[in-house]
Amino acid sequence: MILKFLAIFLLLWKTSPAEKARFDGFSVLRVIPKSEKQHLALKQLLRNSQLEIDVWRFPGFVSQSADIQISPKHFFKLNQTLTELGFRSELLIRDVQKLISEQERKNKGVKETAEVFNYGKYHTLDEVNNWIDNVTKFHPNITSVFEVTKSYEGRTIRGIKISTGDGKSKPGFFIEGGIHSREWISPATLLFMAGQMLDRYTADLRIKQMVDSFNWFILPVFNVDGYEYTWSKNRNWRKTRSKHGLCVGVDPNRNWDYDWCKEGASKDPCSDMYCGPNAFSEVEVKGVADFIMKNSKGMKGFIDFHSFAQLWMSPWGYTTKLPPDFKDQDKGSQLAVEALEKVYGTKYKHGSIANTIYVASGSSADWTYGAAKIKYSYGVELRDTGKYGFLLPPEEIIPSGTETLEALIALANYVVNN
Ligand SMILES: [Zn+2]
Numbered sequence: 001m002i003l004k005f006l007a008i009f010l011l012l013w014k015t016s017p018a019e020k021a022r023f024d025g026f027s028v029l030r031v032i033p034k035s036e037k038q039h040l041a042l043k044q045l046l047r048n049s050q051l052e053i054d055v056w057r058f059p060g061f062v063s064q065s066a067d068i069q070i071s072p073k074h075f076f077k078l079n080q081t082l083t084e085l086g087f088r089s090e091l092l093i094r095d096v097q098k099l100i101s102e103q104e105r106k107n108k109g110v111k112e113t114a115e116v117f118n119y120g121k122y123h124t125l126d127e128v129n130n131w132i133d134n135v136t137k138f139h140p141n142i143t144s145v146f147e148v149t150k151s152y153e154g155r156t157i158r159g160i161k162i163s164t165g166d167g168k169s170k171p172g173f174f175i176e177g178g179i180h181s182r183e184w185i186s187p188a189t190l191l192f193m194a195g196q197m198l199d200r201y202t203a204d205l206r207i208k209q210m211v212d213s214f215n216w217f218i219l220p221v222f223n224v225d226g227y228e229y230t231w232s233k234n235r236n237w238r239k240t241r242s243k244h245g246l247c248v249g250v251d252p253n254r255n256w257d258y259d260w261c262k263e264g265a266s267k268d269p270c271s272d273m274y275c276g277p278n279a280f281s282e283v284e285v286k287g288v289a290d291f292i293m294k295n296s297k298g299m300k301g302f303i304d305f306h307s308f309a310q311l312w313m314s315p316w317g318y319t320t321k322l323p324p325d326f327k328d329q330d331k332g333s334q335l336a337v338e339a340l341e342k343v344y345g346t347k348y349k350h351g352s353i354a355n356t357i358y359v360a361s362g363s364s365a366d367w368t369y370g371a372a373k374i375k376y377s378y379g380v381e382l383r384d385t386g387k388y389g390f391l392l393p394p395e396e397i398i399p400s401g402t403e404t405l406e407a408l409i410a411l412a413n414y415v416v417n418n
Contacts, residue, residue, distance in 0.1 A: 149287025192401030
């Protein structure tokens, strides 16, 4: 009897919500489908909920890699199935928890004082909000705070607007990060770039030109509830935190009201690509969309920053067909990735979303282009290509920010002249 109580206690203790999820012995495998048959079989396999697979990178098409996180409990079964399907898998990450702990330890070691914000560190939502308050206080003439809406759990989604001179006559440029909460490099890169735009404004002519060309709306953390959750409960959380039956969260990048929930999205509330019960079901997505629509008059640029894969992509996501503006849009991508590569040699691919990563419907860039009519709409996948995945060490933040800023300067320069 005592043993039984002890077992129940241990079970409750193990699953108590205060506990932070651990990923000891979880690994990430990379597989590459070599035929359409293998590709379909792989997609089928990834839907098998019994294996508790967490897909880090979805299989887009034949000869493109897919990255799959698997627990030690199901490792053998998955490997056996993959072998039966004719796959040869590569072990990308041996122990996910080890990388999580390493990222945590290194991040704690990055020095920061109350006076000096260190952009080379990953920051909590509270710290990001403090930063927003501080930079807008420090640059009162050219910055202001904008508030989008309240999240499902009641947090305020906030960003900064940078607008110099008489902002009225300028086009807008909206950049957002952290729509998928575990992609930490995205908010960190946005903070760095915004910091540079402000700190170097008076001394650096290229920055000044870029800043002066647009009214900039910078939203570093879109999915605030999810982001908070990645810090406190589960480092691997991707979706929002709304409740749907037995499962939690909607993929906020499958919830936009443009060709919603067709290919490349799931109707299963437990899926990481769950499109939601209806388009714009998520208050965060609806809030940002409303905000963009309200300010879309004259808005010319939009970028949604993700990680990982090193890709610079334009619409469409819902179909492999190309939109009429594709040539102009892709030229912007090309200029961006060329400028980016010049800094440290980091290689990015570019093209339309569906042809570069995978078909995904209900995504942000399709809506900003298709519905809000922002011609230069992009989805970007930042560093890396899979060595660390979402668990990129903090020493890569400033390099990522530095190269991405160059890409942004090149793109802004192109967009303003087109
Ligand atoms: Zn993402």
